[in-house]
Amino acid sequence: MRSAVLSLLALALLVISVPSVGHAQITVDDFTADFESGNVHNVAADGVDSFTFEIRLDDSQGDLRGWFYFAIANNTGRTATLFLTNRDGWQDATNVPVCSTNNDQWQRVDQTWIAGDWLAFRQELTTDTVWFAQCMPYTFSDFSAFVDSMATDELCHLDTIGYSVHNRPMERLTVADSSLAGTPRKRVWLTSRQHPMESPPTFLLESLIATVTDSSTFARRFRRGIDLNVIGMANPDGVAEGYSRHNVNGINLNRDWQWTIANEQPEVQAIHSLIAAEVALGHAPDFFMDLHAAPDHADFGYRLAPGITTDAFFANQGSFLHLLESYDPWQAAELWRDLDSNYAPGVSCVILYDMYGLDCFSAENPWCRRNDESFITEETLRAQGPLWARAIYDYLCPLSLTDSVFAPLDTVSCGDPLNLCLVDYDQAFRDSLPVVVSSDATGDEEQVYLPRSDPDGKFSLAEALVVSCGSAAPGDGVITAAVGEKLFARYNDPDLPSRTFYAWVDLTARCGDVNGDGIGPDIADLVHLVIYMFQEGPPPVAISITDVDGNGDGPDIADLVYLVTYMFQNGPDLICP
Numbered sequence: 384m385r386s387a388v389l390s391l392l393a394l395a396l397l398v399i400s401v402p403s404v405g406h407a408q409i410t411v412d413d414f415t416a417d418f419e420s421g422n423v424h425n426v427a428a429d430g431v432d433s434f435t436f437e438i439r440l441d442d443s444q445g446d447l448r449g450w451f452y453f454a455i456a457n458n459t460g461r462t463a464t465l466f467l468t469n470r471d472g473w474q475d476a477t478n479v480p481v482c483s484t485n486n487d488q489w490q491r492v493d494q495t496w497i498a499g500d501w502l503a504f505r506q507e508l509t510t511d512t513v514w515f516a517q518c519m520p521y522t523f524s525d526f527s528a529f530v531d532s533m534a535t536d537e538l539c540h541l542d543t544i545g546y547s548v549h550n551r552p553m554e555r556l557t558v559a560d561s562s563l564a565g566t567p568r569k570r571v572w573l574t575s576r577q578h579p580m581e582s583p584p585t586f587l588l589e590s591l592i593a594t595v596t597d598s599s600t601f602a603r604r605f606r607r608g609i610d611l612n613v614i615g616m617a618n619p620d621g622v623a624e625g626y627s628r629h630n631v632n633g634i635n636l637n638r639d640w641q642w643t644i645a646n647e648q649p650e651v652q653a654i655h656s657l658i659a660a661e662v663a664l665g666h667a668p669d670f671f672m673d674l675h676a677a678p679d680h681a682d683f684g685y686r687l688a689p690g691i692t693t694d695a696f697f698a699n700q701g702s703f704l705h706l707l708e709s710y711d712p713w714q715a716a717e718l719w720r721d722l723d724s725n726y727a728p729g730v731s732c733v734i735l736y737d738m739y740g741l742d743c744f745s746a747e748n749p750w751c752r753r754n755d756e757s758f759i760t761e762e763t764l765r766a767q768g769p770l771w772a773r774a775i776y777d778y779l780c781p782l783s784l785t786d787s788v789f790a791p792l793d794t795v796s797c798g799d800p801l802n803l804c805l806v807d808y809d810q811a812f813r814d815s816l817p818v819v820v821s822s823d824a825t826g827d828e829e830q831v832y833l834p835r836s837d838p839d840g841k842f843s844l845a846e847a848l849v850v851s852c853g854s855a856a857p858g859d860g861v862i863t864a865a866v867g868e869k870l871f872a873r874y875n876d877p878d879l880p881s882r883t884f885y886a887w888v889d890l891t892a893r894c895g896d897v898n899g900d901g902i903g904p905d906i907a908d909l910v911h912l913v914i915y916m917f918q919e920g921p922p923p924v925a926i927s928i929t930d931v932d933g934n935g936d937g938p939d940i941a942d943l944v945y946l947v948t949y950m951f952q953n954g955p956d957l958i959c960p
């Protein structure tokens with residue numbers, strides 16, 4: 384009996400000590416970072432399913448690090464305990480790494496803590512391969528695939544502006560509506576990933592691009608006012624090769640911007656020389672924003688400090704932050720910092736302002752989490768894209784020609800009143816602001832002062848002017864213009880006179896409003912048409928609006944009969960083509 388018990392015990396021990404297939408211990412060989420953006424170094428066993436590892440440093444001159452990205456394969460059901468032994472100061476237990484079972488959707492790991500000098504985390508491996516990273520990866524190939532897909536859109540254009548040290552293309556995506564060529568539009572430049580590990584803003588950038596290229600009213604309005612240039616991968620080698628902070632020459636690119644472009648790294652040179660060329664052509668960017676991520680538990684960024692720029696410029700940048708926080712619930716203008724002369728040299732915004740006077744911001748998404756302890760996710764980052772697009776639009780396109788409730792218009796007709804609205808937050812102390820409305824066709828130009836309509840910086844005036852398409856003499860309150868042209872309104876910021884803002888509408892006339900007075904068709908229109916047709920009188924405001932029967936000819940007798948029937952015998956509606 385006793386020997387039987389011992390035999391059973393021995394058997395039980397044997398069973399316990401032979402692991403079942405598929406539940407072997409994790410080994411060092413199960414780790415891999417042999418894929419794009421991968422980074423893991425010196426993996427070593429430290430007990431059962433427990434490992435130490437390091438971040439592979441960019442080089443020997445690292446000023447900050449944080450990027451690891453690797454996978455553990457063939458260990459479904461086991462739980463990995465991982466110790467990052469060369470963590471940077473900011474990598475504490477609140478900066479919880481992410482993991483993924485498909486290398487696409489990411490979640491935070493089960494458990495994170497600090498073990499001595501090490502960052503420790505633990506995760507059950509629920510699938511054959513589980514990927515780990517400090518933050519959700521957004522790779523060079525991911526962005527290439529995105530911009531390639533956008534390049535098929537007729538609104539978008541993709542070009543290669545240069546090459547990285549390892550010969551990767553630096554691609555620029557431009558969103559510009561070619562049907563609007565010749566209209567004054569603002570030029571916005573957005574860049575990300577000068578620092579390779581800072582993936583969060585690239586998700587934001589992708590959704591911002593999607594927002595301004597869709598078919599919504601806002602997107603159309605954005606494109607009427609703004610051309611967008613995006614260089615989403617400003618350090619392609621660093622991103623593709625799993626670097627934290629530098630390019631492959633060991634240079635922090637956002638400390639490498641210089642007055643002498645030839646002395647810069649190839650990646651900086653590519654962007655900087657293109658901007659220099661645009662400035663030389665008179666196409667200077669109106670707004671430049673360099674996107675980053677930081678260990679801080681909040682969104683923030685940098686604007687130019689009063690010591691670097693003028694008070695007026697500083698106040699103007701404050702208006703953008705005001706707009707940004709009004710749209711984006713994660714932004715607080717007070718958290719934004721001033722980029723002053725004590726800051727490290729070679730930062731893109733400082734050089735771009737010093738050399739070209741560019742309106743430049745440097746934005747920072749949180750690396751991991753926000754003050755309310757929520758983690759950033761792809762969804763929250765993507766949610767910010769449309770909000771940033773709105774803030775940028777309002778900042779650069781503060782003026783609009785509107786309907787009577789101050790909703791922006793794309794078209795006005797002869798005889799319509801022009802309602803004007805302007806929002807310039809840093810002019811809130813003024814009582815009124817001047818706006819000039821002009822017609823290229825007639826040369827008429829009218830200046831009107833928009834009174835302040837709320838304490839915050841909104842100025843508006845209903846029926847500021849009336850559009851006259853006839854030959855009436857210009858006078859107060861009338862802008863004389865021609866059907867078919869674009870009617871422009873212009874505002875110069877009184878503090879920054881070189882900063883001009885435009886709004887424009889297409890000018891049309893209503894079908895049958897032959898004299899373009901906005902009334903009718905009435906007797907005056909009929910008389911105007913008859914005198915034109917039979918007595919060589921002055922022409923209608925537009926020939927197309929006299930083709931009231933819509934048959935493509937006109938004006939002819941049939942149109943005249945159609946018009947008379949409509950006016951006096953309840954005839955069918957006018958149907959100008």
Ligand SMILES: [Zn+2]
Pocket residue numbers: 578581675676
């Ligand atoms: Zn950065």
